[in-house]
Amino acid sequence: MSRYLPALSRLAQALGLLLAVIVLNFLLIQLAPGDPVDVIVGEMGGASEEVIALMRADYGLDKPVLTQLAIYVGKVATGDFGYSYYFNQPVLTLILQRLPATILLVLSALSIAVLAGTLLGIFSARRPKGLLSHAVTIFSLAGYSAPVFWTGLMLLILFANVWPIFPVSGMTNIRGSGGPVGAVLDVAHHLVLPAVTLATIYIASYSRLARASMLEVLGADYIRTARAKGLSERRVVYGHALRNALIPVVTMVGLQFGQLFAGAVLVETVFNWPGLGRLAYESILRRDYPTLLAILFFSAVLVMVANELTDLAYRKIDPRIGGASRRRRRAKPQPKGASA
């Protein structure tokens, strides 16, 4: 029994966190002025008082906020995320339609950021005062500092307008792409610009981190030992140092997963990428509470899953970790959790 205790307590923690996410988000949304009926009426070009009252009653918006909250939590507990006021569909259907696009975008961006960032970091760590190292620093800091929607628009103008080699909008060519192979290539073609845009902010984090961590590891005793053994520089760097230098990078991946989701909102809007981020943006503007709450809920779940996966990845990379949970916690910064 006691063997399962840590797992159970983690599960309880996770459920508590999710409840907090729901309640906090629900109350936060209520703070924004106006409600979905205001928006729907606005887009209809006005409506009579009776129609408005009818809509409010239909959506349960005439009830006190705490009653609405209780009803909502009860429904979510049974897996019912409600009906979108604005989009006129079950929220779950909407989200499941959009989820794959966002996961594809976020994972692609993450892979680009981790690969490019780490490689750049390692290169610059090998000659920390060299020209390449400085170039990497400048490039990555510029990418980090630029607002992501601006980077997106610049890439759009450059690669979709001035030198039109990439599509500007959406995930597929609406005029058709011809066959299953064509369809995959079509999506990949559409994916390049948004994924690169989203990755630019994070390349900086990874390259700085990989560089610092690599520098530290390269100064360690066992690296000197490895060099003393007469191993080639290549084996020293990639065989011995890299594995250890990667640990902070993996931590970062877990930490940044939530932020990537936040970045996806902007990137998806700029590139018209049909994912959760754009849905979130549209739901905020339209005060579509059920849709927005469900998106935040699913993002929280995804971030939590990502954190768990990060923990598992640690154990693979670093055999020292993986014993008592207390030691593991000391070994890495605590993930911030669901701050999507």
Place this chain on the structure above:
Amino acid sequence: MKHFLRPLLAATVSLAALSAQAAPEDGGTLIVGSTQVPRHFNGAIQSGTATAMASTQIFASPLRYDAEWNPQPYLAESWEVAEDGLSVTLHLTPGATFHDGEPITSADVAFSIQTIKENHPFQTMLAPVESVDTPDELTAVINLAQPHPALLLAMSPALMPIIPEHVYGEGDIQANPANLEPVGSGPFVFEEYRQGEFYRLSKNENFFIEGRPYMDEVIVQIIGDPANLVLSTERGDIDYYPFAGSPRDIERLQGVDGLIVTDEGNDGFGALNWLAFNTAKAPFDDARVRQAIGFAIDKSFINDRLMAGLVSDSTGPIVNSSPLATDEVETYAVDLDRANALLDEAGQMPDGDGIRFTMTVDYLPGSVEMGRNLAEYLRSQLRQIGIEVEVRASPDFPTWAQRISSYDFDVTTDSVYNWGDPVIGVNRTYLTSNIREGVIWSNTQQYSNPRVDELLEQAAMENDPAARAELYKEFQQIVVEDAPILYLNVAPFFSIYKEGLADMPLSIWGAASPWDEIYWE
């Protein structure tokens, strides 16, 4: 043998077509770009251009309109208004069917009118309709409690889709799944909707107008970000971009080869940009203060500079191109002396720093030019007559709507649609009975003038067009004089499309009318 004959046959047919003065060619796909996400496709219970554009392709209506406000036969091949104005008889086109093959009958027309009357947000549109008689399958008689000339425009494609009773008749219509998978009567058949991405329509092979539509397929791509939509249009990914409204975007696309950019059509919407006062709040309860601000504003600067000369002037509550509009009104040509004199007269004397009073300007979020830029212009311009302007931004529409509809404002910019007949879109802004707290685009100015109420009531029932125009003329003169609202311009509603597309919908309802005539040259 067959293979041999076919090209020959085709050649003969196309020769025949040529001699018949280049008949429109069948076929092709039309890709339309829009920033708006439709909630669903049932225009009987949902207004707004996002739904209207789709709904008018999927559903036919009794009448359609040309560019000069003239009704044209559509699903009704003819119609009569009774002598006393208390009934309107529609004669339906024989043989018309819904997309599922069922015939369109007068019972469907009666059902549609009833549904719209009960559910459509524009309650004034069909309010006087008492019942619809169906003496036979192809005749519908609309019985009215009082003469209702607005009914003819209310039978437009955007406002009166004829929906099948056998599909929408059961249960709560708001929750009917067919709102998202419509079964229609119009030129195009609904195929699929990828929420927030695109919807696809295909040619209705059994459309009741012989030979139409010409397009095989229509896809409306939803691109939420306007900058992205402009780029897509520039690249040629989009064939047709209706309802373009941003002057910068329009100017940019005007310079692109192969694109036609026109402001023809769309008069029916009559989207007026204006400044509205909270007339219940001092000092804006004094008409002289409102008029003074009117004389201080240089409309030509707003329209030529801020709006790049792409808008037409607006001088009153009814869009100037409407047959019911008058130009015999005060135009508020800029006159700072007169503005100062009016403010003095109203007792708003300047203090030691030359400041008479401070006012807050709100703006409708969405348009940069008619929003923030206009508000900033007012700040510098009105300082000249001693009015200190504080600009207050709203982050999004609901925030703004909440402020205005709860009367928490001094002056706001706004954009309000005429929707064809004054009864549908104009009255709501001025009627005393429509001062309704919490309802945006009601009479949030809280303007009240018994004579105006009287005139609007009479005009709504006046069947004689000339007499009706006369009543509206007096109404327009009073409202412009009282100045609860200062009219600035008619919002740009441009249609942008590729060269090679012909017979685009440039009627008073623009893209919210059937696309059955469009073809690729």
